Amino acid sequence: MSKRRINKVAVIGSGIMGSGIACHFANIGVEVLLLDIVPRELNEKEKAKSLTLEDKVVRNRLVNDALQASIKSKPAPLYHIDFAKRITTGNLEDDIAKVKDVDWIIEVVVERLDIKQKVFENLEKHRTPGTLITSNTSGIPIKFMSEGRSDDFQQHFCGTHFFNPPRYLKLFEIIPGPKTKPEILDFLNSYGEQFLGKTTVVAKDTPAFIGNRIGIFSIMSLFHAVKEMGLTIEEVDKLSGPVIGRPKSATFRTVDVVGLDTLVHVANGIRENCPDDERAKLFELPEFINTMMDNKWLGSKTGQGFYKKTKNADGATEILSLDLDTLEYRAAKKAKFATLELTKSVDNVADRFPILVKGKDQAGAFNRKTLAALFAYVTNRIPEISDELYKIDDAMKAGFGWQHGPFEIWDAIGVHEGIDMMKAEGHEPASWVSEMVANGNDSFYTVKEGATYFYDIPKKQQLKVPGQDAFIILDNIRQNTEVFKNSGVVVEDLGDGILNCEFRSKMNSIGGDVLAGINKAIDLAEKDYDGLVIGNQGANFSVGANIGMIFMMAVEQEYDELNAAVKYFQDTVMRLRYSSIPTVMAPHGMTLGGGCELTLHADRVVAAAESYIGLVEFGVGVIPGGGGSKEMALRASDSFEKDDVELNRLRQHFLTVAMAKVSTSAYEAYDLDILKPGKDIVVVNTARQLATAKAVARQMADMGYTKPPMRTDVKVLGKQALGMFYVGTDSMEASKYISEHDQKIADKLAYVMAGGDLSEPTLVSEQYLLDLEREAFLSLTGERKTLERLQHMIQKGKPLRN
Incomplete structure (x- = not known):
């Protein structure tokens, strides 16, 4: 059998979901026909x-507008x-014959069986035999x-069920039909992941599949608990958000974003199509939901849902909350x-759950009530929706x-404690x-030899x-491969002569312990290994330098210590560039400030596509000082370049820093000259990132890596550039x-990037x-307004304009 490749896909239906799927295929370099x-x-x-109905611009209006x-x-x-250039649009009358040239047809039309069947009938007239054809449905068998x-x-x-928005939500459910070939499932499984x-999760053909069946149960369970326990929506969102490892939008804010009507549609589908579900009554809508549906309080799309954004008497934006007893909006209450x-x-x-379920207050009661219901529900869904318990966990992590x-x-709570x-x-x-x-298994998962094992129910044993x-x-590997550890990092042996330096500080911020760890990792790699990767699997790569430490030194006017700390950071990034072994950075998520500076100095970067x-x-209130x-x-x-307007090039780089530009993906980081085309690479699946970074380091070592010579040939433009910058900031x-104060900071940056007030390019x-750079950074930390900005960021978590 010849190898199946996906060069071109057709997406049928251009609504929010269809356009989103089309965009994500364009993201990975696939040509898309959107009809x-x-x-x-x-x-x-x-x-x-x-115009008439026969004009092409009219005939393609719906798809182009969407x-x-x-x-x-x-x-x-x-x-x-x-990447939008990779998408071609058309309509289902004039352009349907073009599906004969695609490798995969994805149907994303309205959720009605009769309409879907009619679309498939038309598609089959033009589809080339052997072409993949899938339906993105969330409920129809x-x-x-x-x-x-x-x-x-x-x-x-x-069925191939993407979650919305397709770029950001990682769950991809594959649902076989009665005659789907096993090799088609295998192909989609590996293609989705790689x-x-x-x-990717292969699900059974049951209502709402895996993710929505469990996710909607969990939300409906909270809807009922909020009334039974007399809680406010703020209290439930506080209890069901980041404290238990869920998104900041928690429960009610998430429903507002997704749309209450979407949730109700799926809940009604489960209630109607799962008569044997032991918790079917839970999917019946509480009265307050019915009232909200009648009032069209559907969330963000209608301007109000559980929360409502409004302007107060002073004209400032205020978020009001819905009181579920009176069904009137009121000022938000702190939970x-x-x-x-x-x-805290x-x-x-994971270590919080044993504390949370033992609480003597309403928080403890809420956690016991909702988690006990969830545990019971998921045990009864095997083998109905999945034969393996890990697929349920994967679906909830990736989809919700x-x-x-x-x-x-x-x-995390303990299997016996959970049963009690x-x-x-x-x-x-x-x-x-x-x-x-009873058979002596007291956990659903175990980790052995760097791999995760799960309890397999039919075989009654742990399988990989x-x-x-x-x-x-x-x-999984940290415990067995650790070669160095301090309070900020763990250095692990990844095998094949490559070390990894993993940040373990709060929010992966970079302080003295992390810098010491990086230097130690370079020492170890230079002595006994062939290469070094700097990567972690936290929520974000790094939010930057530890500004609390900078603030304290500046307030105490400990300028010698601050100078030494900044020089230590500078020396560390230069060691990354000029060590005798290849260094590979693996940024993902937020990679800000100092995290970006480290990335700029590695030999190569293997960035996750979702890198900011x-x-x-x-x-x-400072300039980059590392x-x-x-x-x-x-x-x-x-x-x-020769005959280039050099000032314009320098100005672009200056504005990248002065406007604190952050890429919204790794691909945008190429535009900012943070990543280098042909040198730095992007991976779409973050789970593969460290393995890819290790392979890159190994390849560089095998090709005979030699450290680059120190640079003494940086062309700076001196007064010519400085004058331009000063006029601009004025x-x-x-x-x-x-x-x-913004002008003062910008002028300091201009002085550094121009190379000082040299009389000619040098x-x-x-x-x-x-x-x-260090001198400018230190002088700014002596400014009162910089200290105010630092303090505001530490206390409020957002920038101050002063």
């Missing part, structure tokens, strides 16, 4: 232009705006959709629980942004759990979770675009620029 129906009538604009709306939406569905189609169609047909960057206070010092979310799935949470809690709340686990415990061989999972990289120091300002001057110099301050060394 939708022809409008039945002209709109006012078309009538004014005297795609443009998607591209402009936030968060952006594309990694880079240029797959077995009904392909009825009446040919054997070839049915063998290559299944190319689309997804967590506070003694049990949550006990978890516990950084590892939970840090831990239900069985992982249960393990369930019984106390009036629930019984499924019989397989009692059998598992499949698909791990392509990944390096630091949590930038030098943001202006927000706290080599970032120097590096932007150096990169500007390297971009100068006019911006005069026009009130920037404050007086070649200088990196060290010359580092000294200028």
